[in-house]
Amino acid sequence: xxxxxxxxxxxxxxxxxxxxxxxxxxxxxxxxxxxxxxxxxxxxxxxxxxxxxxxxxxxxxxxxxxxxxxxxxxxxxxxxxxxxxxxxxxxxxxxxxxxxxxxxxxxxxxxxxxxxxxxxxxxxxxxxxxxxxxxxxxxxxxxxxxxxxxxxxxxxxxxxxxxxxxxxxxxxxxxxxxxxxxxxxxxxxxxxxxxxxxxxxxxxxxxxxxxxxxxxxxxxxxxxxxxxxxxxxxxxxxxxxxxxxxxxxxxxxxxxxxxxxxxxxxxxxxxxxxxxxxxxxxxxxxxxxxxxxxxxxxxxxxxxxxxxxxxxxxxxxxxxxxxxxxx
Amino acid sequence: xxxxxxxxxxxxxxxxxxxxxxxxxxxxxxxxxxxxxxxxxxxxxxxxxxxxxxxxxxxxxxxxxxxxxxxxxxxxxxxxxxxxxxxxxxxxxxxxxxxxxxxxxxxxxxxxxxxxxxxxxxxxxxxxxxxxxxxxxxxxxxxxxxxxxxxxxxxxxxxxxxxxxxxxxxxxxxxxxxxxxxxxxxxxxxxxxxxxxxxxxxxxxxxxxxxxxxxxxxxxxxxxxxxxxxxxxxxxxxxxxxxxxxxxxxxxxxxxxxxxxxxxxxxxxxxxxxxxxxxxxxxxxxxxxxxxxx
Amino acid sequence: xxxxxxxxxxxxxxxxxxxxxxxxxxxxxxxxxxxxxxxxxxxxxxxxxxxxxxxxxxxxxxxxxxxxxxxxxxxxxxxxxxxxxxxxxxxxxxxxxxxxxxxxxxxxxxxxxxxxxxxxxxxxxxxxxxxxxxxxxxxxxxxxxxxxxxxxxxxxxxxxxxxxxxxxxxxxxxxxxxxxxxxxxxxxxxxxxxxxxxxxxxxxxxxxxxxxxxxxxxxxxxxxxxxxxxxxxxxxxxxxxxxxxxxxxxxxxxxxx
Numbered sequence: 001x002x003x004x005x006x007x008x009x010x011x012x013x014x015x016x017x018x019x020x021x022x023x024x025x026x027x028x029x030x031x032x033x034x035x036x037x038x039x040x041x042x043x044x045x046x047x048x049x050x051x052x053x054x055x056x057x058x059x060x061x062x063x064x065x066x067x068x069x070x071x072x073x074x075x076x077x078x079x080x081x082x083x084x085x086x087x088x089x090x091x092x093x094x095x096x097x098x099x100x101x102x103x104x105x106x107x108x109x110x111x112x113x114x115x116x117x118x119x120x121x122x123x124x125x126x127x128x129x130x131x132x133x134x135x136x137x138x139x140x141x142x143x144x145x146x147x148x149x150x151x152x153x154x155x156x157x158x159x160x161x162x163x164x165x166x167x168x169x170x171x172x173x174x175x176x177x178x179x180x181x182x183x184x185x186x187x188x189x190x191x192x193x194x195x196x197x198x199x200x201x202x203x204x205x206x207x208x209x210x211x212x213x214x215x216x217x218x219x220x221x222x223x224x225x226x227x228x229x230x231x232x233x234x235x236x237x238x239x240x241x242x243x244x245x246x247x248x249x250x251x252x253x254x255x256x257x258x259x260x261x262x263x264x265x266x267x268x269x270x271x272x273x274x275x276x277x278x279x280x281x282x283x284x285x286x287x288x289x290x291x292x293x294x295x296x297x298x299x300x301x302x303x304x305x306x307x308x309x310x311x312x313x314x315x316x317x318x319x320x321x322x323x324x325x326x327x
Numbered sequence: 328x329x330x331x332x333x334x335x336x337x338x339x340x341x342x343x344x345x346x347x348x349x350x351x352x353x354x355x356x357x358x359x360x361x362x363x364x365x366x367x368x369x370x371x372x373x374x375x376x377x378x379x380x381x382x383x384x385x386x387x388x389x390x391x392x393x394x395x396x397x398x399x400x401x402x403x404x405x406x407x408x409x410x411x412x413x414x415x416x417x418x419x420x421x422x423x424x425x426x427x428x429x430x431x432x433x434x435x436x437x438x439x440x441x442x443x444x445x446x447x448x449x450x451x452x453x454x455x456x457x458x459x460x461x462x463x464x465x466x467x468x469x470x471x472x473x474x475x476x477x478x479x480x481x482x483x484x485x486x487x488x489x490x491x492x493x494x495x496x497x498x499x500x501x502x503x504x505x506x507x508x509x510x511x512x513x514x515x516x517x518x519x520x521x522x523x524x525x526x527x528x529x530x531x532x533x534x535x536x537x538x539x540x541x542x543x544x545x546x547x548x549x550x551x552x553x554x555x556x557x558x559x560x561x562x563x564x565x566x567x568x569x570x571x572x573x574x575x576x577x578x579x580x581x582x583x584x585x586x587x588x589x590x591x592x593x594x595x596x597x598x599x600x601x602x603x604x605x606x607x608x609x610x611x612x613x614x615x616x617x618x619x620x621x
Numbered sequence: 622x623x624x625x626x627x628x629x630x631x632x633x634x635x636x637x638x639x640x641x642x643x644x645x646x647x648x649x650x651x652x653x654x655x656x657x658x659x660x661x662x663x664x665x666x667x668x669x670x671x672x673x674x675x676x677x678x679x680x681x682x683x684x685x686x687x688x689x690x691x692x693x694x695x696x697x698x699x700x701x702x703x704x705x706x707x708x709x710x711x712x713x714x715x716x717x718x719x720x721x722x723x724x725x726x727x728x729x730x731x732x733x734x735x736x737x738x739x740x741x742x743x744x745x746x747x748x749x750x751x752x753x754x755x756x757x758x759x760x761x762x763x764x765x766x767x768x769x770x771x772x773x774x775x776x777x778x779x780x781x782x783x784x785x786x787x788x789x790x791x792x793x794x795x796x797x798x799x800x801x802x803x804x805x806x807x808x809x810x811x812x813x814x815x816x817x818x819x820x821x822x823x824x825x826x827x828x829x830x831x832x833x834x835x836x837x838x839x840x841x842x843x844x845x846x847x848x849x850x851x852x853x854x855x856x857x858x859x860x861x862x863x864x865x866x867x868x869x870x871x872x873x874x875x876x877x878x
Contacts, residue, residue, distance in 0.1 A: 098556065101552060102597045102601070170735050191672065192708040
């Protein structure tokens with residue numbers, strides 16, 4: 001029966017992988033315009049704390065809490081994104097790193113609202129909410145031959161799966177449009193993009209705001225999945241972890257970043273001993289990737305090759321070799 | 328009370344200056360912000376703990392060991408994280424930043440693995456020695472830190488302006504390609520710079536260990552972040568700016584702790600960075616970049 | 622008059638790149654802007670396209686001064702350029718490069734793009750058609766799916782022109798389009814520039830390849846050390862003493878092309 005096949009533990013792991021995918025997409029969007037943000041852990045924490053406080057202190061429904069959290073983070077991201085525009089590469093990275101730290105210090109010290117370093121617990125659990133909702137609609141776990149906890153993990157997984165797929169769908173479509181073309185042009189050559197008529201201010205703030213909003217959204221989901229958050233969940237390590245999903249998997253194509261999130265989150269589950277060395281491996285991976293494959297495991301060429309293997313795709317004619325010279 | 332705070336601020340500021348000089352040197356020559364510098368600094372501090380507490384050797388040996396070990400780490404960092412990216416076509420300007428972030432996270436977790444995540448005390452016979460001047464208590468350690476910082480600053484300034492290697496470094500900082508044409512061995516200069524910067528980090532690490540009597544793997548990040556704040560404050564690659572910026576930050580933090588809310592001490596640096604970046608992105612002492620001529 | 626340059630000067634931290642240069646570009650002409658290296662030609666282009674402001678002087682486009690505009694607004698107004706040191710979006714395909722060039726003539730926003738509304742689909746179809754048409758004009762129709770950086774040097778230069786054409790300019794600024802081209806490619810370029818003229822696009826051309834300049838331009842402006850030293854028809858320029866002197870000292874540089 002279905003009941004024997006469903007292992008709540010693996011479903012839970014998979015749910016976290018889905019959240020990591022959303023995080024990876026969030027940094028991918030920002031990186032996609034050549035902006036390196038080390039503040040995504042900060043944005044994530046803003047989303048997480050916003051929904052936690054709204055649902056805990058004001059009894060707001062979970063769905064509304066998550067939506068407001070995403071909007072609030074999006075606004076904060078846009079406000080940060082506008083001055084950040086004046087900052088090139090390195091400055092932006094350091095400023096966003098600083099932003100993340102300021103947010104963390106703020107949450108640690110704002111005792112009355114955030115319970116300081118101890119963090120907030122008892123945040124409404126996504127699974128519980130779904131369980132109660134379906135009960136009120138007369139759906140019971142044993143109708144599917146499932147135990148309660150199996151039903152809950154399965155429901156959570158499916159809800160997150162649908163959310164994740166929608167997020168990916170949204171950004172794949174955005175990428176295949178005028179907006180996406182502007183993003184990639186800006187990433188490759190900002191000055192040339194501007195000379196070709198792209199309003200780089202608008203698109204860079206857009207990408208930064210979208211990335212922040214998505215990170216806040218993922219943070220909010222994380223809060224309702226964990227039911228417990230503390231400032232240490234959103235430190236520098238988290239910011240680097242989010243970054244490495246995209247850098248390792250591939251920051252040129254959305255599928256690369258998604259692959260990175262899945263692979264790096266699932267790896268410790270298969271290779272238990274790795275967990276202890278996880279961040280050491282992350283560190284070494286970043287160095288190796290930059291030296292040997294800065295574009296990440298999955299790049300545009302690989303995607304093109306993959307697409308060509310697909311049926312009903314016309315053949316492409318290639319000619320000429322790279323003999324571009326520098327002046 | 329006020330004078331004591333001033334002395335504390337000066338001590339802390341001097342340490343920040345040494346950390347910041349490490350970043351500035353590397354940035355000056357390579358145009359790279361070495362995100363691994365904080366962790367190299369942390370290794371220096373741990374070398375102090377290992378030599379004095381575990382092996383029970385005298386403090387000056389700790390300095391020697393810290394300088395050697397952090398110098399070697401600097402060499403590795405240059406060899407594995409920076410050199411492979413240099414001169415390669417199509418490498419994004421973010422690549423060295425990312426690879427040194429890799430080094431930072433790697434080193435932090437190596438330290439975590441070997442030394443544990445908790446605080447290690449750094450006891451030296453010096454720690455408790457103090458004298459009282461009127462109503463102010465001054466620790467010898469504070470004087471030592473201040474003197475070493477001053478010596479390093481003067482030493483560095485002298486080395487940069489008077490010695491051949493220092494001149495080569497400044498020429499390289501001006502323009503790597505031209506310096507290389509003029510016969511400067513840029514590869515050696517770069518390696519030298521990263522090693523010197525790292526060794527300075529190692530010295531700063533020991534000083535912090537003595538001053539705070541506590542060493543842990545996370546200190547690389549918190550001090551590193553402050554070093555970054557200072558070089559942004561002072562203008563990237565600007566040696567004098569780093570000195571002034573470091574002292575200002577040390578003072579500001581000390582006074583926040585003494586007269587304000589100590590919880591926000593760590594935020595001072597970053598609020599300063601963000602404000603400065605918005606108001607004056609080139610730093611207080613930096614010069615505005617001019618448009619490129621085609 | 623399409624473009625009017627009035628007493629433009631530019632100073633880079635003490636270095637005078639241009640001094641009181643004035644000239645105008647008439648509608649439909651192909652105007653050459655020549656001069657030895659370092660004469661300030663590219664600086665002029667950068668100021669017309671608002672990459673940086675002039676130190677003094679006014680640039681007007683179809684009668685309106687172009688001050689306080691950003692580069693992308695200049696492009697919207699109808700001036701687009703190519704770069705001397707090719708600056709294509711090197712990892713995009715040839716067609717995508719041209720589509721990016723068309724960006725400022727499109728309107729769909731994020732939601733329309735994600736929902737793929739009717740208007741968006743129609744617009745995308747139009748972009749594709751426009752791009753294909755332009756690639757046909759520059760002779761890159763067979764390389765649509767090639768990644769830009771894999772094109773030959775000459776083809777990359779033509780793609781730069783195609784990308785600029787995609788912004789539907791009234792005036793196109795070409796910065797040394799023949800650099801690095803062989804004789805056949807230069808000949809094709811000649812035909813291409815002539816073809817651009819027939820599309821009712823005015824051309825301002827920086828070029829070191831003198832035979833090409835003399836053949837293709839109706840009028841020529843000569844800069845030397847940041848000053849205008851001559852202006853006139855190709856034949857009058859060829860016989861201008863000052864111009865010949867300006868070029869004599871640097872003749873060897875022309876052999877690079």
